[in-house]
Amino acid sequence: MSQEARGALRAFSWLAPTDETLHILALTTVFVSVTVVNLRVLGLVAQDRPLGPLARKLLPLAWGALVVAFLTGSLLVLNRPGRYFRSDMFIFKVGFLLLGVAWTAALQIGLSRDIGFWDRSAGRQMLARSGAVAALVFWGGAIVCGRWIAYA
Amino acid sequence: MTLTEITDALSQQQWAQDIAGGWMFPALETVHVFSLVAVLGSIAFVDWRLLGLGRRDHSVALLSRQTLPWTWVGFVLAVISGAFMFVGQATEYSTNPAFRLKLLLIVAAGVNMLAFHVMTWKGVARWDRHALPPPAARVAGALSLLFWIGVVAAGRWIAFTHGT
Numbered sequence: 051m052s053q054e055a056r057g058a059l060r061a062f063s064w065l066a067p068t069d070e071t072l073h074i075l076a077l078t079t080v081f082v083s084v085t086v087v088n089l090r091v092l093g094l095v096a097q098d099r100p101l102g103p104l105a106r107k108l109l110p111l112a113w114g115a116l117v118v119a120f121l122t123g124s125l126l127v128l129n130r131p132g133r134y135f136r137s138d139m140f141i142f143k144v145g146f147l148l149l150g151v152a153w154t155a156a157l158q159i160g161l162s163r164d165i166g167f168w169d170r171s172a173g174r175q176m177l178a179r180s181g182a183v184a185a186l187v188f189w190g191g192a193i194v195c196g197r198w199i200a201y202a
Numbered sequence: 203m204t205l206t207e208i209t210d211a212l213s214q215q216q217w218a219q220d221i222a223g224g225w226m227f228p229a230l231e232t233v234h235v236f237s238l239v240a241v242l243g244s245i246a247f248v249d250w251r252l253l254g255l256g257r258r259d260h261s262v263a264l265l266s267r268q269t270l271p272w273t274w275v276g277f278v279l280a281v282i283s284g285a286f287m288f289v290g291q292a293t294e295y296s297t298n299p300a301f302r303l304k305l306l307l308i309v310a311a312g313v314n315m316l317a318f319h320v321m322t323w324k325g326v327a328r329w330d331r332h333a334l335p336p337p338a339a340r341v342a343g344a345l346s347l348l349f350w351i352g353v354v355a356a357g358r359w360i361a362f363t364h365g366t
Contacts, residue, residue, distance in 0.1 A: 063362065067355070067358045070358045071358045074235075074358065075242075075351065078242050081243070082242075082243030095268065096268065098264070107256075107257075193235055194232050197228060197231050198228055198232070201225075201227075201228045
């Protein structure tokens with residue numbers, strides 16, 4: 051590496067930790083908002099508030115933060131593409147994310163049609179609860195695999 | 203005995219080296235991520251409300267009761283997982299400026315929380331459902347968010363900074 055290139059890298063040495071910090075803040079926002087919604091579907095938190103209004107408040111926050119997580123994450127991948135595209139853990143992480151996104155979108159589409167959509171029948175309740183448990187595993191799995199990319 | 207002698211002796215223990223070298227380290231990091239998410243997430247709900255944002259009609263005391271167990275469980279797990287991550291390279295960490303700043307910010311967050319509970323929280327019954335809590339509560343909420351985000355940032359910076 052040339053002297054100039056090293057100098058330029060040093061000048062931007064704050065970029066990588068800043069990007070990682072923003073990625074953690076974004077993933078925290080995504081994970082906490084979807085987890086509160088999914089735990090509410092299961093009746094485990096925020097029992098004082100119905101699912102509909104809670105999800106309407108938190109899911110847009112989750113989508114916004116997901117965009118930030120995607121952009122900051124893309125920068126990490128661009129910085130070392132080989133490390134990510136050759137890693138099984140990265141593939142698993144993306145898979146878990148897509149599954150988590152799919153369930154969250156399904157949940158929200160139901161609620162946007164009808165705020166009580168998931169409570170209208172025993173079958174819908176069962177489907178929503180199963181989806182919530184699966185989604186907790188998906189989003190949690192994305193975090194676990196994300197952390198493990200550096201080691202596998 | 204100096205601090206460096208203590209941390210050197212600690213890092214040379216066989217069990218500390220086992221933890222630092224194998225699968226246990228990423229496992230501890232994973233626990234650390236989940237616990238920081240719990241701490242930061244649960245605290246942010248309360249701080250946001252203290253700043254007069256979010257659910258402005260919600261009881262602050264109720265929100266605090268709902269989130270506090272998550273904060274404490276997360277914090278205890280973060281300290282335990284963090285301590286085990288520390289032992290394998292104890293000297294490197296304890297002399298790392300970013301690590302020291304992180305500990306300092308955790309102490310600052312703790313002092314802020316303590317001061318808030320001892321002083322402002324006493325009168326919570328009066329402003330529990332106020333859309334905009336009193337200035338002291340807003341300041342405590344803003345400082346808390348700043349300190350905890352600072353903790354995350356300093357933690358991330360450890361890997362990019364060197365100790366002696």
